[in-house]
Amino acid sequence: xxxxxxxxxxxxxxxxxxHIKRRxxxxxxxxYQEASYDIEATENFHYKPLWDPQRSLNDESRTSIKMKxxxxxxxxxxxxxxxxxxxxAKMQESAETSYKFCEKxxxxxxxxxxxxxxxxxxxxxxxxxNLSANMNNSMIAGDSVATTxxxxxxYQSMDHLGMGQYLSRIALIIDGNTGTALxxxxxxxxxxxxxxxxxxxxxxxxVVKDWFELSLLQNLLIDKAVFAFVYEAMDEWFATLGARDIxxxxxxxxxxxxxxxxxxxxxxxxxxAESDENKEKLQAWxxxxxxxxxxxxVPIAQETVGKDALVNVQNELAAxxxxxxxxxxxxxx
Amino acid sequence: MxxxxxxxxxxxxxxxxxxxxxxxxxxxAEVQYQPAMIRIQAEKRLVITRETMEEKLNxxxxxxxxxxxxxxxGGNVDExxxxxxxxxx
Amino acid sequence: MTATKKxxxxxxxxxxxRDMDWEPSYQKKSDIFPLEEFEGxxxxxxxxxxxxxxLTMDSYWKYQAEKEKKLYAIFDAFAQNNGHQNISDxxxxxxxxxxxxxxxxxxxxxxxxxxxxxxxFSGAGARVACQMQAIDELRHSQTQQHAMSHYNKHxxxxxxxxxxxDRVWFLSVPKSFFDDARSAGPFEFLTAISFSFxxxxxxxxxxxxxxxxxxxxxxxxxxxxxxxQSDEARHMTLGLEIIKFLLEQHEDxxxxxxxxxxxxxxxxxxxxxxxxxxxxxxxxxxxxxxKEAWEVYYEQSGGALFKDLERxxxxxxxxxxxxxAAKEHISHQLWSTFYQYGQATNFHTWMPKKEExxxxxxxxxxxxxxxxxxxxxxxxxxxxxxxxxxxxxLPQLCQVCQVPVLFTETDDPSSISHRDTVYKExxxxxxSEACCEIFGNEPEKYVQAWLPVHQIYQGNCGGPELPxxxxxxxxxxxxxxxxxxxxxxxxxxxxxxxxxxxSKKDDAA
Numbered sequence: 001x002x003x004x005x006x007x008x009x010x011x012x013x014x015x016x017x018x019h020i021k022r023r024x025x026x027x028x029x030x031x032y033q034e035a036s037y038d039i040e041a042t043e044n045f046h047y048k049p050l051w052d053p054q055r056s057l058n059d060e061s062r063t064s065i066k067m068k069x070x071x072x073x074x075x076x077x078x079x080x081x082x083x084x085x086x087x088x089a090k091m092q093e094s095a096e097t098s099y100k101f102c103e104k105x106x107x108x109x110x111x112x113x114x115x116x117x118x119x120x121x122x123x124x125x126x127x128x129x130n131l132s133a134n135m136n137n138s139m140i141a142g143d144s145v146a147t148t149x150x151x152x153x154x155y156q157s158m159d160h161l162g163m164g165q166y167l168s169r170i171a172l173i174i175d176g177n178t179g180t181a182l183x184x185x186x187x188x189x190x191x192x193x194x195x196x197x198x199x200x201x202x203x204x205x206x207v208v209k210d211w212f213e214l215s216l217l218q219n220l221l222i223d224k225a226v227f228a229f230v231y232e233a234m235d236e237w238f239a240t241l242g243a244r245d246i247x248x249x250x251x252x253x254x255x256x257x258x259x260x261x262x263x264x265x266x267x268x269x270x271x272x273a274e275s276d277e278n279k280e281k282l283q284a285w286x287x288x289x290x291x292x293x294x295x296x297x298v299p300i301a302q303e304t305v306g307k308d309a310l311v312n313v314q315n316e317l318a319a320x321x322x323x324x325x326x327x328x329x330x331x332x333x
Numbered sequence: 334m335x336x337x338x339x340x341x342x343x344x345x346x347x348x349x350x351x352x353x354x355x356x357x358x359x360x361x362a363e364v365q366y367q368p369a370m371i372r373i374q375a376e377k378r379l380v381i382t383r384e385t386m387e388e389k390l391n392x393x394x395x396x397x398x399x400x401x402x403x404x405x406x407g408g409n410v411d412e413x414x415x416x417x418x419x420x421x422x
Numbered sequence: 423m424t425a426t427k428k429x430x431x432x433x434x435x436x437x438x439x440r441d442m443d444w445e446p447s448y449q450k451k452s453d454i455f456p457l458e459e460f461e462g463x464x465x466x467x468x469x470x471x472x473x474x475x476x477l478t479m480d481s482y483w484k485y486q487a488e489k490e491k492k493l494y495a496i497f498d499a500f501a502q503n504n505g506h507q508n509i510s511d512x513x514x515x516x517x518x519x520x521x522x523x524x525x526x527x528x529x530x531x532x533x534x535x536x537x538x539x540x541x542x543f544s545g546a547g548a549r550v551a552c553q554m555q556a557i558d559e560l561r562h563s564q565t566q567q568h569a570m571s572h573y574n575k576h577x578x579x580x581x582x583x584x585x586x587x588d589r590v591w592f593l594s595v596p597k598s599f600f601d602d603a604r605s606a607g608p609f610e611f612l613t614a615i616s617f618s619f620x621x622x623x624x625x626x627x628x629x630x631x632x633x634x635x636x637x638x639x640x641x642x643x644x645x646x647x648x649x650x651q652s653d654e655a656r657h658m659t660l661g662l663e664i665i666k667f668l669l670e671q672h673e674d675x676x677x678x679x680x681x682x683x684x685x686x687x688x689x690x691x692x693x694x695x696x697x698x699x700x701x702x703x704x705x706x707x708x709x710x711x712x713k714e715a716w717e718v719y720y721e722q723s724g725g726a727l728f729k730d731l732e733r734x735x736x737x738x739x740x741x742x743x744x745x746x747a748a749k750e751h752i753s754h755q756l757w758s759t760f761y762q763y764g765q766a767t768n769f770h771t772w773m774p775k776k777e778e779x780x781x782x783x784x785x786x787x788x789x790x791x792x793x794x795x796x797x798x799x800x801x802x803x804x805x806x807x808x809x810x811x812x813x814x815x816l817p818q819l820c821q822v823c824q825v826p827v828l829f830t831e832t833d834d835p836s837s838i839s840h841r842d843t844v845y846k847e848x849x850x851x852x853x854s855e856a857c858c859e860i861f862g863n864e865p866e867k868y869v870q871a872w873l874p875v876h877q878i879y880q881g882n883c884g885g886p887e888l889p890x891x892x893x894x895x896x897x898x899x900x901x902x903x904x905x906x907x908x909x910x911x912x913x914x915x916x917x918x919x920x921x922x923x924x925s926k927k928d929d930a931a
Contacts, residue, residue, distance in 0.1 A: 010504045010919070012575035017567075018582040018897060034571055035564035039530055039584045044872045046598040049605040051457050057604055058534070081561040082490040082568075089487030092480040131442040135541050138553050142538030147530075154537055154557050161550060162479030165438045172437070177428045179437050190444060200448040207453050336726040341629060343648045368709055369636030369644050370629070397477065400485055404632075404651040405625050407723040409730070410659045412476065414431050421730045 023071070035080035036147045037071055062143045063212035065271050065278050070146035073270045076262050084155050087259075088162070091252055098248040099169060107245040108173045115243050116174050116181070122304050123238075123246070124171045124185040125195060126230055129222070130164030132202040133157075136218045143211040152263060156219060159260075163253055170249055194303055197296040204292075212271065216282060217289045219264045220324075225293050225317050227257040229301070233309040265323050272325035283326050290317070291331040298333060307333060338408030338419040339374040340381075347402045354385040370404055379408070381417040435476035436547070443546035455544045461607035464672035468545030471667055474659035475551070482554065486561070493565060493649045500642045501572045510638040510706045512577070512916035513907055517631075517704035518643065519579040519769040522570045524596045524696060525627070527587040529563035531600040532556075532615060539608040548667075551660045552612075558653040562646075569646040577912050579768040579903040586768055589883070590896050591816075591874035592696075592760075594824045598871060599693045603686075605867070610682050612664045618686030620654065621661035622727065625719040627697045628654065634705040662727075669734035676735045681863065687739030688856040692823035698753035699760065702782065703774065711785035716749040741856040747832045750789040754782070758797065759828050762813035766888070768898055770907035773802045793835050810906050816875045816888075820853035822860050822868055827853045845869065 015021070016029040019038040045057045055061055060070070067073065079087070102108050108119075137157035144150045168182060175181035189195050205222070208214040231253045238246045272279045294310060301307050310333050318328030340355075342348040348371055352364060355373055362375040373379065386394040396417050408419030429437065446454055458465070477485075499505070509515070536556035543549050574580040587593045603614040632647030668675045698712035710718075728738040739745075757771070764771040774782065779798065782790045801811050817826035831839045841858040842851045845865045852858040861868045877883050884895035892898045902911050917923070 010507070010576075013578075013915075014575055014581060016571070017574055017580075019584060029571075031568055034567045039527070039563060039567060040534075041527060041531065041584070041588050041597070043588050044594075044597075044877075046594070046601040046872050047605040047867050047870050050607055050867075051460070051605075057601060081557070081564050082494060085483050085486040085490055088483040092483045096480065127442050128444060131546070134553070135549065138537050138549070138556070139541040141556065142534055142536075142541060150534070150537070151560055154533070154553070154560060157537075157540075157553055158479060158482075158557055161439075161553070162483070164442050165478050165480070168438050168442065172429075172434070177434065179429055179433065179441075182437055182441060186441070186444070199444075203446045203448040203454070206446075207449050336729055337722055338726070339723070343652075367630075368633045369648065370633050397481060397485070400477075400652060400655065401489060402652065403655045404648050405629050406655050406658060407625075407726065409662065410474070412431075421726050422733065 030078070032075075032078040032080050032083070036074070036151065040145065040147050040150070042145075058145050060145050062145075063210045064281060065210075065212040067271065067274055067278075070144075071148050072274070073146065073267050074148040075152045076266050077259065079152065079155060081151070088159070091255055092162070095166065095249075095252040098251060099166075099173075102245060102248060103173060108170065108249070109176070111243055111245075115238075115241055117184075118238075118241065118304075119174065119243070119246065120171060120181055120185040121188050121192070122234065122300065123230065123250075124167050124182070125189040126226070127164040127167040128186070128189045129198065129202055129226065130160040130167065132206055133160040133218055133223065134164065136205055136208075136214050140211045140215050144215075149267070152267075153215065156260065159256060163256065166249065166252055170246075194299040197292075197299060201292055201296045212282075213285050215264075216268060216285050219260070220268060220320065221286070221289050221293050221317070223257070223264075224261065224320055225297065225313055227253060228313045228316050229297055229305075229310065231257065233301075233305045233313065237305045261320065265320055268324040268326070279325060282324075286321065286326050287329050290329045294331060294333060336377055336421040337374045338377065338379050338406075338421060339372060340379060340406050340419060341370055341372040341404040342399075342402045343404060344369050344371050345402060347398075350386065350389045351381065351399065351402065354389050355379065355381055358382050358385050378418065378420045380419075383415045431476060432473070435473055435478070438478055439473070439550050440471075440546035451544060455542060457542050457608055458544055461609050462678055463609045463668060463675055465545070466671050468543075468548070470670060471545050471547045472663055473547050473551065474663040475656045477554070477656070489649050489652060490561075490565075493645055494568075496645045497568055497572070497642060505641055506573055506576050507919055508639045508641075512912050513770070513772060514638045514640065514704065514706050515573060515577045515912065516579070516769040516771075516907070517700045518570060518573055518640075519577075519903075520696065520700060520704070521643075522566065522580050523583040523586045523590070523768055524593055526563055526566040526570075527584055528596055528600050529559050529566065531604060532559035533563060535600070535604045535611055535615065538604075539611055542608040548664070551663075555616075555653075555657050555660060558657065561653070562650045565646045565650065569642045572642065576915070578899060578910075579770075579912075581899075581903075582768075582897040585897055589874075590768065590898075591766060591819075591878075592763075592825075594819075594872065594874050595696065596693055598824050599689055602689065602867075609664075609668065612661075613668075613679060613682040614686040614689070616657065616661035617665045618683060619690050621658045622687065622720070622724055623690040623694055624654065625723070626694055626715055629719065630710050630715040631697060631701060631705075634701065634707070634709040637707045637709050638705055665731070665736075666734070669731070669736065673735075680736055683736065684740040684856075685860050685863070688741050688745070688854075688860065689823065691741075691745045692820075692825055692853070692857070695752045695756050695825065695829075699756040702753035702785075703757045706778075708781060711782075712753045713749045713785060716746070721746060741854075744832050744854070744856065748829065750786055751793070751830060751835055754786070754790065754794040755828055755830065756825075758794070759817070759826055761801065762811060763817070764905055765812050766892055766896075766898075766904065768896075768903045770905065770910050770912065772907040773798055773805065789835065805906070805908075816878065818851055819873050819875050820857050821850040821871055821873070822852060822857035824871065824873065825853055827851060829853055 015027050020029045020033055023037055024033060041058055049057060134157050137153045141150050141154040171181040171185055189199060205217055231250050235247055272282055297310055298307060301310050321328045342351055352371055355362060359375055359379050362373050362379060365372045383394055383396055406419060408421055411418040533556050536552045536559060540549050540553035540556050570580055587597055603611050628647055628651050632644050636644040668679050701712045760767060761771045779795060804811050819826055827840050829839050831837050839854050841855060842849055843858055878891055883891045885891060893900050898904050907913055
């Protein structure tokens with residue numbers, strides 16, 4: 001073997017993977033594209049699932065919504081895993097600063113016992129709703145096809161777990177890390193009549209089989225209504241009671257709500273635009289679920305911000321639905 | 334038959350301190366250097382102690398920080414605020 | 423409120439995860455968790471679940487973002503500095519081709535599988551542990567796409583991995599493995615993937631092979647490999663916890679779990695035979711032989727593990743001894759097979775150089791010179807006469823593991839191990855007693871297998887002629903991706919890059 005002067009041959013022989021090229025043309029691809037498009041198996045599955053022998057693995061018919069190409073539904077935030085955790089790490093860093101600050105200055109633990117009780121009764125129980133949202137989105141991540149769809153749902157799932165943990169920490173601040181406040185709060189969720197429509201809604205969502213219906217219900221109808229209600233309307237109500245500092249501990253949820261609204265609106269909008277059949281189905285699901293979401297909020301609103309505050313919430317949700325091409329039922333509250 | 338527990342780390346700056354601390358707390362442990370990694374094995378039990386790590390590093394150290402550098406483990410895990418313990422019954 | 427005792431880490435984590443759960447009353451539990459019972463597993467009390475790790479989401483985001491930041495900094499540096507020029511030898515890249523088409527799609531399938539079981543258990547602790555693994559597996563599949571992205575721009579064979587995974591003959595080995603696990607129930611899935619694969623076997627892939635990547639100058643691969651492994655430590659703890667939990671819950675679970683362990687150990691062992699040849703043949707600079715790796719990571723670690731599990735009435739996997747004995751042979755037998763079928767692969771094959779043959783002889787004193795070296799030297803002779811050997815006949819695949827029937831009998835390394843059985847008037851073929859037994863336990867599952875060779879013969883892969891199947895259905899770029907390494911476009915570019923003048927064949931064996 002003889003060695004000669006090294007020639008410069010670092011020019012590339014292709015720009016990107018063939019599956020990315022077929023979709024986006026022969027040019028360098030973004031990290032979102034290479035991480036998210038056509039990496040999921042689509043054919044030649046070996047065995048029918050024991051748990052669903054009528055269908056194959058990665059079967060498109062696990063929802064009745066139909067798309068010619070499921071990758072048409074993507075994420076305007078362009079979150080692949082690395083981008084996602086990077087974003088959430090920043091959000092958690094600022095949340096951590098707020099929690100530490102509140103703990104150090106006794107901003108929450110120093111509040112009146114009656115305010116503590118209100119926090120435990122009206123705010124903290126929403127952590128249970130975070131848990132059903134966590135489960136629902138995990139199911140969707142497992143059942144949906146196309147990485148652009150599935151990955152965003154596992155992010156939703158983990159986000160809800162994280163937010164449930166933040167709410168739990170508020171109770172741990174109140175009870176000095178003993179768990180007694182969390183026990184108190186959970187009792188409201190289980191037994192208090194005011195919470196029962198909401199708990200029923202959570203349980204009903206967990207038996208929805210069609211994953212697209214579930215995503216619409218969970219990520220658009222429930223989340224958008226609940227987050228506007230809890231972290232805007234109720235947040236102001238707590239401020240009037242002298243508990244403005246609670247806001248610092250729920251800033252994460254407000255930021256998160258903004259971030260995910262762009263995504264879920266894009267998801268639903270794309271499915272609506274695909275066909276009239278999709279649109280009809282989605283509208284029927286809105287008609288079915290939207291009134292139930294608001295019925296579940298009414299008793300909580302009545303004891304806190306007042307029922308009228310829900311009109312705003314409903315208008316905001318109606319505006320989002322309109323963006324997707326659907327219509328709010330504008331049920332009477 | 335011998336029952337070895339083991340832990341492997343990426344060979345980087347953090348691992349240097351981990352290896353030092355582990356060797357100190359587990360004098361029976363055997364340290365093996367392989368390309369890009371360090372593997373430590375011991376009969377039945379291996380412990381990483383927060384206190385020793387904090388002495389080595391001269392700063393606070395959370396046991397979960399080792400999740401950044403660990404590559405593999407063998408043994409039952411018992412983890413609390415102060416220790417990470419690998420053991421076989 | 424000043425109150426009772428402060429919570430310790432374990433209690434606090436329980437409050438921050440499973441305490442968010444509640445007993446449903448508006449819907450039946452069996453409707454919310456419909457898949458928890460059909461496998462016959464009995465769970466008396468999910469409170470017995472020990473959380474395998476206690477990582478809340480805020481810490482998860484923080485640590486994972488830190489890992490990703492480091493990882494992507496290295497990917498960027500690797501691409502900017504054309505790090506592919508620093509690897510030991512272009513032959514090395516062929517192991518990456520096998521990795522990207524054979525392993526990365528499994529990471530994705532694991533994401534899907536864990537997301538699914540992360541919803542199915544009524545115990546919130548177990549669900550959360552599975553969900554965290556789901557998102558980790560997504561991470562691995564995506565970082566692998568990104569790590570290989572640069573190699574894809576400079577080498578052939580990496581360009582269409584997901585499609586190849588669905589279609590190419592030998593990739594049905596990994597694909598059917600994960601399809602098998604995902605189509606099972608949730609407890610079998612965890613026994614298969616978390617315990618048998620992650621805990622017992624994947625060290626063999628990710629530890630010595632990744633260390634080998636480092637030894638061959640591949641900074642990108644060792645970095646994603648070890649960064650992924652740092653998640654794996656959590657996954658392994660989950661694997662051990664699920665087994666202990668199932669065994670502690672009810673004695674009726676023991677025989678079910680034992681049968682799953684027997685099955686999945688063997689399925690995993692057959693799958694990893696691909697790794698054996700990556701280690702012994704595809705890494706130009708060798709870290710350790712497959713045999714040595716098997717001894718450390720299976721015989722030693724697995725031995726300690728199964729001794730620990732004895733108290734539950736669990737014994738080591740049924741066909742463990744066959745697997746242990748096979749450590750002398752499988753890498754050589756598999757490389758011989760891929761060498762013969764090099765026209766039908768997305769990576770190159772070659773005959774080892776003289777010093778590599780000597781290394782193999784030293785590492786395998788009882789088998790290599792006796793059984794394999796003569797054949798290799800014969801093939802090398804043929805190649806020197808421009809008669810590089812390719813086998814034109816499609817191989818017989820095992821109905822279960824889908825590896826061609828090529829392994830030998832434990833007591834006679836010169837005779838091929840082959841079993842067959844008749845089920846509902848059709849005859850099925852197997853590579854081993856173990857695969858035949860797995861079939862016998864679930865024939866209705868395994869008769870469904872999409873066997874690539876059968877599919878070609880039935881005309882389901884784009885035509886009757888092999889070249890058409892390879893180029894049009896498999897998307898293998900003929901003359902670029904496949905065939906012998908020496909003379910390949912990869913080799914030519916590498917030589918130009920390194921300023922190596924093509925030599926005569928005299929440095930080969």
